[in-house]
Amino acid sequence: xxxxxxxxxxxxxxxxxxxxxxxxxxxxxxxxxxxxxxxxxxxxxxxxxxxxxxxxxxxxxxxxxxxxxxxxxxxxxxxxxxxxxxxxxxxxxxxxxxxxxxxxxxxxxxxxxxxxxxxxxxxxxxxxxxxxxxxxxxxxxxxxxxxxxxxxxxxxxxxxxxxxxxxxxxxxxxxxxxxxxxxxxxxxxxxxxxxxxxxxxxxxxxxxxxxxxxxxxxxxxxxxxxxxxxxxxxxxxxxxxxxxxxxxxxxxxxxxxxxxxxxxxxxxxxxxxxxxxxxxxxxxxxxxxxxxxxxxxxxxxxxxxxxxxxxxxxxxxxxxxxxxxxxxxxxxxxxxxxxxxxxxxxxxxxxxxxxxxxxxxxxxxxxxxxxxxxxxxxxxxxxxxxxxxxxxxxxxxxxxxxxxxxxxxxxxxxxxxxxxxxxxxxxxxxxxxxxxxxxxxxxxxxxxxxxxxxxxxxxxxxxxxx
Numbered sequence: 487x488x489x490x491x492x493x494x495x496x497x498x499x500x501x502x503x504x505x506x507x508x509x510x511x512x513x514x515x516x517x518x519x520x521x522x523x524x525x526x527x528x529x530x531x532x533x534x535x536x537x538x539x540x541x542x543x544x545x546x547x548x549x550x551x552x553x554x555x556x557x558x559x560x561x562x563x564x565x566x567x568x569x570x571x572x573x574x575x576x577x578x579x580x581x582x583x584x585x586x587x588x589x590x591x592x593x594x595x596x597x598x599x600x601x602x603x604x605x606x607x608x609x610x611x612x613x614x615x616x617x618x619x620x621x622x623x624x625x626x627x628x629x630x631x632x633x634x635x636x637x638x639x640x641x642x643x644x645x646x647x648x649x650x651x652x653x654x655x656x657x658x659x660x661x662x663x664x665x666x667x668x669x670x671x672x673x674x675x676x677x678x679x680x681x682x683x684x685x686x687x688x689x690x691x692x693x694x695x696x697x698x699x700x701x702x703x704x705x706x707x708x709x710x711x712x713x714x715x716x717x718x719x720x721x722x723x724x725x726x727x728x729x730x731x732x733x734x735x736x737x738x739x740x741x742x743x744x745x746x747x748x749x750x751x752x753x754x755x756x757x758x759x760x761x762x763x764x765x766x767x768x769x770x771x772x773x774x775x776x777x778x779x780x781x782x783x784x785x786x787x788x789x790x791x792x793x794x795x796x797x798x799x800x801x802x803x804x805x806x807x808x809x810x811x812x813x814x815x816x817x818x819x820x821x822x823x824x825x826x827x828x829x830x831x832x833x834x835x836x837x838x839x840x841x842x843x844x845x846x847x848x849x850x851x852x853x854x855x856x857x858x859x860x861x862x863x864x865x866x867x868x869x870x871x872x873x874x875x876x877x878x879x880x881x882x883x884x885x886x887x888x889x890x891x892x893x894x895x896x897x898x899x900x901x902x903x904x905x906x907x908x909x910x911x912x913x914x915x916x917x918x919x920x921x922x923x924x925x926x927x928x929x930x931x932x933x934x935x936x937x938x939x940x941x942x943x944x945x946x947x948x949x950x951x952x
Contacts, residue, residue: 584618
């Protein structure tokens with residue numbers, strides 16, 4: 487269902503959503519669909535939060551490479567709601583090329599693939615043929631996967647230990663961690679195993695690998711992210727009747743006479759029966775009224791983890807796959823962004839996505855160029871001797887919250903003690919790491935909480951889609 491609730495039982499209520507990322511857009515759409523009069527305020531001149539695009543000469547550039555999985559049902563709902571599903575297709579079946587350039591015998595290509603068999607047999611053939619692990623390591627991985635299947639990611643005890651500790655206890659070699667567990671975990675958690683909460687790791691691997699045969703099939707935008715998260719999102723919001731205020735800074739939330747809240751903005755005050763704060767945790771801390779949540783200082787303990795993207799435009803085609811992952815190299819994941827960028831005049835545009843790079847995020851571009859161009863030549867023989875038409879870097883120093891052990895106790899739910907104020911954002915208690923899926927789910931939760939508090943009937947969107 488994408489229209490307004492056909493059975494409203496109360497007079498129109500007003501809502502203000504602060505923040506135009508995926509969480510805020512989702513909240514605004516859900517509230518508008520339920521019949522509320524919604525205003526969405528965003529300080530930037532665009533929607534999309536940290537999943538956005540910009541122009542660099544004739545190129546459309548995504549600030550970072552974002553992917554999703556078939557198990558990301560909330561983000562898939564979002565794509566459908568903004569009529570963008572066809573622009574971000576999924577693989578028919580999981581197939582990840584993994585190139586190892588660290589082995590003594592020279593580079594070797596392997597693949598992580600699934601079949602159509604039931605869980606967990608869907609991965610058995612792919613694991614058996616994966617050349618980057620020994621027979622004993624493959625058997626150990628299978629045993630660890632079965633052990634993961636018996637865990638409950640919501641168990642608070644799992645949040646007290648790190649993923650690496652659990653992997654050691656379950657017999658995983660250093661090679662298995664590099665060639666499999668961290669290969670997936672770094673990209674999804676934005677942390678290596680020693681720095682990752684076991685609870686979040688369990689959520690990622692159980693949901694992605696052990697919930698459904700197709701759960702880990704990968705999808706990504708075939709167009710600039712801005713076309714999805716800004717252009718189409720704005721169109722959907724406007725069609726739903728949402729008023730959008732870009733370049734709108736929110737400075738305060740104060741109780742209004744007669745109930746509700748006054749939202750202080752640089753364009754004047756707005757009154758709202760309900761408010762959703764869909765902003766980073768630091769901004770939420772500054773805007774929340776005193777007493778709205780227990781121990782608000784915990785929001786400031788939610789530290790950030792960076793993501794670096796290295797962009798290279800070659801004068802010829804050097805990669806004939808849509809993407810690949812690397813081991814034995816500083817390079818993590820490489821994506822072909824040629825078509826989506828609108829590159830003209832031939833050549834190829836590659837984006838190198840580097841997660842959990844605290845030691846590199848502030849390095850000068852020249853140093854990153856000297857580090858990554860030779861690595862790409864080592865991984866891609868066709869890049870040797872190719873001309874470099876452009877080289878640049880995008881940095882997101884606050885890309886995600888750090889998923890360290892103990893992070894669960896720092897993540898608040900959508901409700902607050904201030905009646906009518908609700909929280910959204912991938913950093914809230916979604917049960918997921920900081921992903922597009924987590925952001926959309928947080929938008930669902932905040933809208934649900936707001937509608938419940940207003941006594942408005944509503945149906946959860948994933949129940950509607952079932």
